[in-house]
Amino acid sequence: MIMVLLSVLLAVSAALLSPRLAGASTELQSVLKNTHGGNEYGYPTDFTRGIMPIPVHSHNDYWRDIPFFTGLSKGCVSTEADVWLYNGTLYVGHDESSLTEERTLESLYINPMLDVLKRQNPQTPFVTSPTKNGVFDTTTAQTLYFFIDVKTAGPETFQAVIAALEPLRQEGYLTTLTKNQTVTSGPITVIGTGNTPLNMVAPVADRDYFFDAHLDALKEDTQITSLISPIASTSFGQTVGRVSYGTDGTVLSDEQLETLRAQIKLANERGIGARYWETPYFPIRTRNAIWQILLQEGVALLNADDLDAVAAYF
Numbered sequence: 001m002i003m004v005l006l007s008v009l010l011a012v013s014a015a016l017l018s019p020r021l022a023g024a025s026t027e028l029q030s031v032l033k034n035t036h037g038g039n040e041y042g043y044p045t046d047f048t049r050g051i052m053p054i055p056v057h058s059h060n061d062y063w064r065d066i067p068f069f070t071g072l073s074k075g076c077v078s079t080e081a082d083v084w085l086y087n088g089t090l091y092v093g094h095d096e097s098s099l100t101e102e103r104t105l106e107s108l109y110i111n112p113m114l115d116v117l118k119r120q121n122p123q124t125p126f127v128t129s130p131t132k133n134g135v136f137d138t139t140t141a142q143t144l145y146f147f148i149d150v151k152t153a154g155p156e157t158f159q160a161v162i163a164a165l166e167p168l169r170q171e172g173y174l175t176t177l178t179k180n181q182t183v184t185s186g187p188i189t190v191i192g193t194g195n196t197p198l199n200m201v202a203p204v205a206d207r208d209y210f211f212d213a214h215l216d217a218l219k220e221d222t223q224i225t226s227l228i229s230p231i232a233s234t235s236f237g238q239t240v241g242r243v244s245y246g247t248d249g250t251v252l253s254d255e256q257l258e259t260l261r262a263q264i265k266l267a268n269e270r271g272i273g274a275r276y277w278e279t280p281y282f283p284i285r286t287r288n289a290i291w292q293i294l295l296q297e298g299v300a301l302l303n304a305d306d307l308d309a310v311a312a313y314f
């Protein structure tokens with residue numbers, strides 16, 4: 001049996017190598033071209049196949065031509081929506097002038113997320129118990145951080161956010177805290193920021209939303225734990241001040257690096273991930289040097305506006 005297989009294999013490889021069969025490669029090319037899209041060449045969860053997650057926050061995601069999906073296509077594990085509450089509806093946009101009837105939290109984020117997660121968690125005869133795959137087909141356990149930046153009055157708006165998450169909640173797609181002690185990672189981890197009131201998050205023992213604490217104030221805010229704030233953020237510029245690319249190739253002074261290092265270390269010791277916004281985006285070598293330092297020092301997420309550049313960087 002083995003001998004037969006072996007001789008078949010040898011015959012096949014000889015045939016493939018033989019110049020007399022050069023026509024076969026044209027045929028093969030034709031097969032490759034024409035089978036594309038056939039049922040047997042797709043699989044249920046292939047929507048995000050091949051995308052490698054990168055530790056990047058798609059900053060001002062709602063500004064992109066196609067919010068959510070663009071960041072997803074680059075592998076960003078974190079996204080963001082600014083929300084405004086008017087007459088019971090949460091609209092998404094950077095300021096009042098950019099809001100429209102159509103651009104809502106539901107239409108731009110909740111529904112697309114549900115759609116992707118339903119594709120990643122198909123119900124077929126082969127799946128015998130419910131799955132909780134995340135949005136990335138390559139790394140199904142990877143959660144997607146979803147920062148919701150509350151722009152209008154905190155208590156009312158965040159209450160509406162909690163209600164708006166219901167479709168994701170019902171499917172079991174949210175990361176949860178139970179009994180104030182156990183975090184169960186789910187496909188989407190919601191983190192309230194902007195006007196989100198800390199007192200609508202921290203005291204709640206059973207919830208599926210978290211709080212973006214001030215990274216620069218963690219030392220004083222000793223009550224902030226990773227159960228409240230899986231990620232804490234602050235402004236890069238306010239933390240380290242101005243940076244410039246030195247003639248010796250360094251971009252931060254020893255003092256600046258020390259400040260950054262201490263802040264990230266303190267957060268990480270408490271199980272809290274660090275994120276800096278307003279990192280320099282120009283000149284490019286300064287931007288890249290800062291990205292490298294931040295990753296080296298252990299930030300959880302890089303904040304990026306130019307997703308093509310950051311994807312290429314990784």
Ligand SMILES: *[C@@H]1O[C@H](CO)[C@@H](O)[C@H](O)[C@H]1NC(C)=O
Pocket residue numbers: 086087
């Ligand atoms: C909210 O409702 C009021 C009363 O119906 C209406 O006048 C107003 O234009 C609405 N605002 C928005 C942003 O839809």
Ligand SMILES: *[C@@H]1O[C@H](CO)[C@@H](O)[C@H](O)[C@H]1NC(C)=O
Pocket residue numbers: 180202203204205223225
């Ligand atoms: C949950 O834990 C937080 C942080 O330790 C605490 O402030 C809060 O009071 C606790 N909530 C309940 C309901 O026990």
